[in-house]
Amino acid sequence: xxxxxxxxxxxxxxxxxxxxFLMMFLIVHLILNSxxxxxxxxxxxxxxxxxxxxxxxxxxxxxxxxxxIVHIVYASYITLKNQMARPQKYKVANKAKASWASKNMYxxxxxxxxxxxxxxxxFFWKIKFGTVAAxxxxxxxxxxxxxxxxxxxxxxxxxxxxxxxxxxxIFLFLHLTHGFWxxxxxxxxxxDKWISRLKVIAYIYAVIIAGGFAFIPLFFLVKYVV
Amino acid sequence: xxxxxxIWKQANAKAKGKFEKYELDGVDTEMSFLExxxxxxxxxxxxxxxxxxxxxxxxxxxxxxxxxxxxxxPHGPGSETATCQVHMRSFKDGDTITIEPWRxxxxxxxxxxxxxxxxxDKIMSAGGFVSIDAGQAPDANANLVGKIDADKAFDAAACIxxxxxxxxxxxxxxxxxxxxxxxxxALLPQGKVxxxxxxxxxxxxxxxxxxxxxTNTGACEVECPKGIGIDFIAKLNREYLCASFSESE
Numbered sequence: 089x090x091x092x093x094x095x096x097x098x099x100x101x102x103x104x105x106x107x108x109f110l111m112m113f114l115i116v117h118l119i120l121n122s123x124x125x126x127x128x129x130x131x132x133x134x135x136x137x138x139x140x141x142x143x144x145x146x147x148x149x150x151x152x153x154x155x156x157i158v159h160i161v162y163a164s165y166i167t168l169k170n171q172m173a174r175p176q177k178y179k180v181a182n183k184a185k186a187s188w189a190s191k192n193m194y195x196x197x198x199x200x201x202x203x204x205x206x207x208x209x210x211f212f213w214k215i216k217f218g219t220v221a222a223x224x225x226x227x228x229x230x231x232x233x234x235x236x237x238x239x240x241x242x243x244x245x246x247x248x249x250x251x252x253x254x255x256x257x258i259f260l261f262l263h264l265t266h267g268f269w270x271x272x273x274x275x276x277x278x279x280d281k282w283i284s285r286l287k288v289i290a291y292i293y294a295v296i297i298a299g300g301f302a303f304i305p306l307f308f309l310v311k312y313v314v
Numbered sequence: 315x316x317x318x319x320x321i322w323k324q325a326n327a328k329a330k331g332k333f334e335k336y337e338l339d340g341v342d343t344e345m346s347f348l349e350x351x352x353x354x355x356x357x358x359x360x361x362x363x364x365x366x367x368x369x370x371x372x373x374x375x376x377x378x379x380x381x382x383x384x385x386x387x388p389h390g391p392g393s394e395t396a397t398c399q400v401h402m403r404s405f406k407d408g409d410t411i412t413i414e415p416w417r418x419x420x421x422x423x424x425x426x427x428x429x430x431x432x433x434x435d436k437i438m439s440a441g442g443f444v445s446i447d448a449g450q451a452p453d454a455n456a457n458l459v460g461k462i463d464a465d466k467a468f469d470a471a472a473c474i475x476x477x478x479x480x481x482x483x484x485x486x487x488x489x490x491x492x493x494x495x496x497x498x499x500a501l502l503p504q505g506k507v508x509x510x511x512x513x514x515x516x517x518x519x520x521x522x523x524x525x526x527x528x529t530n531t532g533a534c535e536v537e538c539p540k541g542i543g544i545d546f547i548a549k550l551n552r553e554y555l556c557a558s559f560s561e562s563e
Contacts, residue, residue, distance in 0.1 A: 092558045096487070096527035097517055097551055166527055170485035173419050173526030179320075179333065180412050183386035184482050184533035191484055191531050270530040273544070276552025280545040 097274075099166055104274035106159040107267050111293070113152055114260075118300045125307055129236030130225055136235035140215060160201065167194045189262040190270070196263040203256035210242055210249075211235075243308035250305035261298030268293050315341050315407035319354065321366055322414045324423050327430075331423065333412075347390060347400040348373065348380065367426035373398045375539060378476030382427055383414040388478035388537045396476065396539040416477050418486035419524035433523045434475050434491060440519035441512035442495040444504045463501045470498035472540040479534035479542075485526030490534040492516050493550035494542050500553055510557035517554055 092098040120139065123132040139145055189196060214220060215235060223234035242249050268290035272278050278286060316339045324331025338354050345353070348370050355365035371379040380397035384390035390400040405411060413427060421429040459467075473494035480488050496513050499505025505512070521527075528547055535544045 091514070091518055094521075095517055095554075095558075096489070096521050096525075097554045098558065100527055100529075100551075101555060166529075170487070170526035170529070173486035173524055174417050174484075175419055176417050178383065178386070178414055178417055179322075180383075180386035180414070182388075182482050182484065182533055182537075184536040186531040186533040186536065190529065191533075193529065266530070273530050273548050274528075274551055276548050276550075276555055278545065278548035280543055283543075283545055283548075 104271040189266040199259040244312040253305040257298040257302035264294035318410040320412040343403040378474035388481035416481040441515040467501040482537035488525040489528035493546040513553040
């Protein structure tokens with residue numbers, strides 16, 4: 089057990105577990121974000137205010153951050169070690185048929201990370217530490233932070249943000265097409281029958297998640313800008 | 315036909331190697347790839363030049379010696395073939411063929427295209443065996459093995475330990491090799507006795523010898539001359555994780 093944390097399979101196990109955890113977070117995140125598409129934003133504002141004021145979130149938030157950190161730190165360490173396993177590179181790179189995403193997971197992950205930093209600066213930082221305008225409903229009875237206004241303002245005001253968010257979703261899509269089934273393979277939850285099934289499920293999952301996230305800026309782009 | 319060759323030349327393990335260009339005329343399409351290299355060496359010897367060192371033995375794809383990385387493919391073109399089964403009909407007149415040794419920290423180059431694959435022997439010594447007393451041949455029905463397990467174990471046992479998986483993997487990972495060996499024995503009653511320790515020790519040895527980790531690209535199963543699938547890697551992961559959480563040593 090002591091060798092587990094430093095062994096190649098042990099390290100991959102942590103990549104897999106944190107990856108699965110982050111993929112569950114993406115589902116919750118997308119469900120909440122999909123409320124942006126309905127009505128005038130009251131529904132989304134209620135959800136956003138509930139999430140930011142909920143005491144459970146005080147525990148979930150650091151756990152989520154830890155999930156990201158472990159995933160990124162292990163990925164960096166494993167990638168570096170794997171690079172060192174081939175000190176002399178080939179003149180002709182290997183031409184075996186393997187998905188592009190599977191061979192470039194670290195680069196894709198890095199791009200998703202860059203997007204994540206921008207995304208956190210756009211919303212999380214402002215909601216957590218900045219000031220978000222208040223909006224009142226029910227004739228002034230309920231007052232909520234207008235997170236909906238923040239989102240719409242961003243996607244309405246600067247078209248390149250829409251493009252950036254769509255690009256982020258594309259990187260995430262590619263990362264998930266490999267990451268999803270790979271996570272199951274790494275924890276051993278796979279066999280000759282399930283490999284092809286998991287790869288199909290991975291694509292379905294990636295299309296729903298990335299497609300969903302890309303649809304939101306596209307929706308506001310069409311609604312306000314075009 | 316006439317072919318151009320671009321071959322890695324390296325005097326010894328410590329020397330700095332480089333690619334050497336050769337031209338070879340009169341190559342017959344029915345020649346095997348290794349015969350083509352033999353005729354190149356004959357020519358080089360006649361010219362008083364140093365022949366190209368490469369490894370080969372059985373010529374029937376069971377010894378795993380012929381470790382050549384040809385035009386970006388371990389064991390060259392064609393699926394489920396070793397270098398010794400590649401024929402010159404796979405190439406065209408005027409083709410340039412680049413031949414490199416396996417590239418991995420765990421497989422240091424000895425000379426030209428020959429690498430030291432002793433690392434695989436070391437991994438095998440770490441647990442790739444059954445240490446129970448076999449005694450006399452038991453009755454055929456004394457150890458019952460299910461049909462599916464028997465077939466799977468046989469598929470895994472097809473591994474010839476050539477190292478093509480390491481050569482193909484972008485991480486120089488030996489996981490497919492270890493997976494095949496661990497699975498083959500873990501599926502059979504004689505091998506189950508030491509299954510946990512075997513998985514732990516073989517993986518530890520693989521890591522120690524400087525091979526990378528598996529990132530599930532699947533390049534290894536495409537290039538494997540014996541068609542060993544990455545479902546065995548899932549089995550290895552399962553065996554290793556279960557062993558890590560339950561083996562007391």
